[in-house]
Amino acid sequence: MSLKLRLLLVTISLTVASIFVMAVVSVNIAVDESSDALQESVQEKLLSQNVQTKEAIENYINNIESQVRAKSYNLTTVQAAKDFIEAFNTYSEQRSALTRAEETQLMGYYTNDFATRFSELNPAEYDSPERLVSPLSTVSKQLQYDFIAGSSLPLGEKDGLINLNNGTDYARAHSVFHPTMQKFLYEFGYYDIFIADSQTGHIVYSVFKELDFATSLKTGPYAETGIGEVFNAANRLSNPDQVVFSQFASYLPSYMALAGFAASPIVDENGNNVAVLIFQMPMDRINSIMTHGDKWSAKGFGESGETYLVSPAGLLMNESRFFVEDYDNYLKAIQKKYPSAAKEIASRETSIGIQPVDSPSSRKALNGESGFLEIKDYRDVPVYSAFSTLKIGDYNYALMAEIDVAEALAPADEIGNSLIVSALIEFIIITSIAVAVAVWFSLKIIKPLITLGTACKALTEGEGDLTVSIKASRIPEIDRISNSFNVFIGQIRDIVAQTKQDADTLASAAEELSATTQQSASLSAEQKNQTYSVATAMEQLTTSINAIAQSSATTKDKGIEADASLKENVERVRMAAKNIELLVELIRDSSGIIASLKGEVTQITTALNTITGIADQTNLLALNAAIEAARAGEAGRGFSVVADEVRTLATQSQESAVEISRIMETMNSTSDKSVSAMERAERAADGGIHLVELVTKAMNELSNTIDVLLNMSEEVATATEEQNVTSEHVSQSVSSINEMAVEAEQGANQINSAALELAEIAARTRNAVERFKV
8 A cells, every 4th residue: 555545544534533523522512402401491391381280270279269168158058058958858758758669760770870871981890889879868869869860861961950840848949049059050160069968968959969969978978088078177167268178089979080079168147057068170170271272282382291180199180182182102101001090091081080190200299399300201201390289278289291302302303413414514525625635735745755766766777867856845854855865866976977087087098008008018029029139140240250340330220220219118118107107196096086985885874774773663663552552442543553654664764775775785895896906906007117117227228238339330340359348248238138128028018917907997987887877
């Protein structure tokens, strides 16, 4: 994987991860804050709804209390109580006893009409009718028969009978007071209105004439129910302004529906308790208040909000909203939690007085507390619940205002979804920008490195172009490497250029030296031949003076030519000596330059060793970082990738340093060989100079001898006697000259060999630096 791709992956990964984490955190914070704000808003709203509903119920209860108090004070009511009590007590005397058929019909009402309706509304049968009928007095049976069992009016409409037309005082009193009571009941929506004799407890009057009519609230079957409770409580009151309330509870004459009673004493003009006025409070009115006329949404309760009242026994006192709006799912939820209650609710088609409510908030409210909680309601669904205590008489009722948590926090979910969409859009935009910036940034970083790599590759694999220069990238770290590379290449370029120039000069001097030595060798050979001829002539001279005299002229001519040639050779040898000395100086200069190059190479090698050491340490540090990242687990994975990349780069740097070191070692070896060859050339040149000096000396001596020979040739004619002696001396001199000529020829050959070797060294040096472009 290339460095560019790695940089892109690392940069994009870090950017994407950062943006993702930031988006998730921002969305979570926003959702949490909106949830908290919504919860506070819901709390305020539910508490307000609870208070408003509580005020409505309290106003209604206060209105009932006022009506009971006012009605019990009413003179008509007082008179009605007196007349009904008196007529009740004399009814058996004024009406004939029940016949067996009438008693059977009365029992049939209990066992058939009432029992059938009761079975329709309740899953279980009520107690035996005999238990309800047997405690009844004669007058109770007579009145129940006349107004209930004997009435042709259907069940639930017995209040339609106004006048019995049986001639009794009760019939006359009923026809007088019943219409007024009935009108009042319908006007204010009460379930029933009772007048009970304070002495006997008998219910002497009832609007609807149910099974409790004419029974005793002291000894009868309903003495222990709510109506008996309020009768006894009101009958004990000494203050007629007081009103007592019973607990709402199931009431048999009302088919086990919830029933609550309010009562106040009826006092005569003397302040004596005559009777007790009892109102059976209408559950439908309370239900209408608590259900807000079934207009929950219109009243601001949303899709799941509701208020409901819980009795001290923990039973629902108004219809559940979900019973009204979503009956099937409501019944399924109750079936899971309260199977028997669900069966009864389905049978009676109402949840009032049947469905249990046992939540933390309802328990607190029944204990007199108020507040706000998040709970699971009777459906086992999370709701926000605002609760308070409603006081009715001496009893605490729990008034609840609730809404599903899911609906209450739905705006927060919508906000969260909106934020998520916005975050995704921002994420895509920022990620796109980050990718573009990462691509640009990676190219910005990688381009100088590619240029540097290309330059290094050209030096190792190409034609050795030392004119290459890396431009500044405006990245300080990379520019430091580029500048160092440019300086190093400049130094190498200068060294190679100087070496190439010196090699050209050295090659030229070597060629010139070789030509001179070849010419010297040719002259020496010729001189040897001439000395050989002189020696032959001298031998002939000793045997024949005449021949010597004859050839003396020739010898003189030859001597003159040899002297001229010898002087010319002497001058050439002197020039060769100077060229060899110049060659020696050039060799010494080249040797110094190559030694300096060797020093630079040594410094570069030292720097490369330092770089290699740094790469090793970097590799080790990266390895340690990778190990630490592995220990850190998932949190260190990103750092582990970076550590691997650093280790890979360190390895590549180390390999590049090793490659450059190898090249430097090759240059160092070549420099050593060049220095060694130049040192040998210097020694050979020194030897050549020495030989040239010897040749020069011999040639000078030869020149002097030839001069003497010429003089002697001139005197040969006049001094033949002295020729033998002179010829012997000449013969010896010629022998010496011959030996010197041989030595000069050998020296010239050695100088020529050294010059050839020096030329080869110059050629190799030139070939070594020729590949570099300077």
